[in-house]
Amino acid sequence: MILTACGSGDGTGDGTTESGTVEIWLSDWGPEYEPYWEEIAQEFSTDGVDVELRFVGGSDAHQQYVTAISSQTAPCIGLVGNTWVPEFASLGALMPTGQSAEEVQEQYVSAAADSVTYEDEVYGYPWNAAVRALVYRADLFEQAGLEPPATWDDVVEVGEAFQAAYPDMHGFGVAGGGQWYYLPNVWAWGGEIATQEDDGTWVSRMDEPEAVDAYSFYAELLTEHGLSPEGAMNWNGGDLVNAFNQNQIGMFVAGNWDLKSLLLQNPEMEAKVGTAPMPEGPGGSNATFIGGSDFVIFDSCELPDKAKEIVDYILDPQRLVEITSQLGFMPAKLDALELESTSGSYSSELWKVFPDQLETARFVPATPAWGGVEATGELVNALHAIIGGSEPQGVMDGLAQTMDDILGDG
Structure with missing residues (x-):
């Protein structure tokens, strides 16, 4: 969908004689959020400048950007998935912000700042942040005298105790179809997913003992401990939410957006649910991936100063919180995150675990x-193979080789 706000002469301006169109591509979250963006477009549509909004979504959103870059029809401003920024920067498609890596680390959540930094140059402006934590049935835990698990070993112990207390339920929701729910366990076990060598090349570390053990442990939650239904081998986030709401599982790893979805579907669950930090692994880490979106200005933008002015306006803390809170996201900008975590929608006992989880x-x-590594599906296929009984080291050796072949071409 494309919306255009035409210049009227009474919007924000700096007295310059710039003219042209600033096209902004935004994620398509639904028509109820469009007025927020339309107001911003109108604010910056001055004499000679039109701000045009395009809402893109679906599984082909990334490809729409790639096609636009290759055909030199990219928008002026894009709100892109944070994992896309290094790719687009490597293509020479993005305009550097002029900030140093150290400066963005001071302004944004650290991992979000990393997402806009490529080869020591900064190419974007982190907008929202998303992480995962543990969600559990606090009411049932209390009745059974259980505490939420602090480590992954505790997940097994608590999960089995939960099943003993509630035989019609499973203790933990395995998400075998969603790599983001278990790939971070490589860090929890003290390993790395891939690292950059001194010559700049990237090398997979998924064949090393920590990664092999992390994948094996997660598979055994299903195969050895029976903490999830058999179908959980293919579950993803939406399946976990449904299973939790249907009283099939007692706890699961959930994104902040998963919890929002859960409570929208079943508001009565708010009085029954609790949250806790991600469990620690034997490596002493409970790190999880940071998800989210970043604003970027494309190198082909003909009005870069106006584009930067618009992005700065969007990133005003109060304005940022206004929209991210509606969407269930957290702002990636530290001053806005402070508002949310101290007096906003993430300040309650139930929600504050998520801003806390951003620290790691x-x-x-x-x-x-x-992106090429993700697209192969091999990060998920490797877990499925181990669940199916294949020898873990051999599976992970194959995964590492596939990754190296792709990373070597990057």
């Missing part, structure tokens, strides 16, 4: 080839 969140390996 990490970004994916910052290589432009990472």
Whole structure:
């Protein structure tokens, strides 16, 4: 959908004689959020400048950007998935912000700042942040005398105790179809997913003992401990929410957006649910991926100063919180996050675990080839193979080789 706000002469301006169109591509969250963006577009549509909004969504959103870049029809401003920034920067498609890596670390959540930094240059402005934590049935835990698990070993112990107390339910929701729910366990076990060598090349570390053990442990939650239904091998986030709401599981790893979805579907659950930090692994880490979106200005933008003015306006703390809170996101900008976590929608006992979890969140390996690794599906296929009985080391050796082939081309 494309919406255009035409210049009227009474919007925000700096007295310059700039003219042209500033096209902004935004995620399509639904028509109820469009007035927020339309108001911003109108604010900056001055004499000679029109701000045009396009809402893109669906599984082909990334491809729409790639096609626009290759055909030189990219928008002036884009709100892009944070894992896309290194890729687009490597193509020379993005305009550097002029900030240093140190400056963005002071202004944004650390992992979000990492998402806009490529080869020591900054190419974007983090907008929202998302992380995962543990969600559990606090009411049933209390009745059974259980505490939420602090470690992954505790997940097994508590999960089995939960099943003993509630035989018609499972203790933990395995998400075998969603790599983001278990790939961070490689860090929890003390390993790395991929690292950059001194010569700049990226190398997979998924064949090392920590990664092998992390994948094996997660598979055994299903195969050895029976903490989830058999179908959980293919579950993703939406399946976990449904299973929790249908009283099938007692706890699961959930994104802040998963919890929002859960409570929208079943408001009565708010009095029954609790949250806790991600469990720690034997490596002493409970890091999870940071998800989210970043604003970028494309190198082809003909009105870069106006584009930067618009982005700055959007990132005003109060304005940022206004929209991210509606969407169930957290702002990635530290001053706005402070508002949300102290007096906003993430300040309550139930929600504050998510801003706290941001402190240990990490970004994916910052290589432009990472999208290619994800696209193979091999991060999920490896877990499925181990669940199916294949020898873990051999499976992970194959995964590492596939990753190296892709990373070497990045």
